[in-house]
Amino acid sequence: MGDRIANIERIRREKRLKRGWTLEEIKKRAAEERERMKLEGGKEPDDFASGGDMSKINEESEEDSHDR
């Protein structure tokens, strides 16, 4: 049963990747994600930053070695 559902999810996802998202779907997902994050997210750290070395942007490779 679980495998069957996973297969259906995979097929739906592949179809969507082929045709893209409609604006209505994007809006709906944004609303769902915002709600979910409100429930799932704990307290945001008081001081928050995340990322690499901003002074080395020009030295970075544009290619992503872990790209699919």
Added chain:
Amino acid sequence: MLPSHIEAENRYHQLRTLALQLAQDDSKSQHQAPLKFKLIDSLALQEAAHWELSPRRLVDWDWFAGYHDFKRRYPKRFEVALWQAESLVGLSMGRPTYNGHSLRLDFIEARPKDLGPRPLVVSETLVAYGVYARLLNASQIRIMHPINPEVRAYYEQFGYHYRQEGDFLYKEVV
């Protein structure tokens, strides 16, 4: 600058603007003082320079120089200047991966709390990245280089998974 670069800059500017608009529309009912999702402009960069006054700031990023480097290099980038009540509360920038399968969030910083209260910046920013990822039809969002375990754990609460090789968290866009 090559004509193809200018063309990409213009084309993706429209997508960036649309993504910010969609993220903002959906956030309207969520906050007493509405959030504004904007592109990074000179005003935002001036405001961000004030963050250097905070002794609690975790990074020494120069947003002015960094943004201009990033902008010049990546016409397909995404960027968010998050405002509330005329105050800048967050900045971020990212870009699609080379083959376009994923959207990266390369840098994000929230205004340090000692400079004033602020709304949730990370989750709001991630909503906007989700919108842009879908407009590009990217299949994954990657958050690059979490700076410490607390930050990494915070992202994991939202269903992101850490990958040591490459030092990023990822989540499928579904």
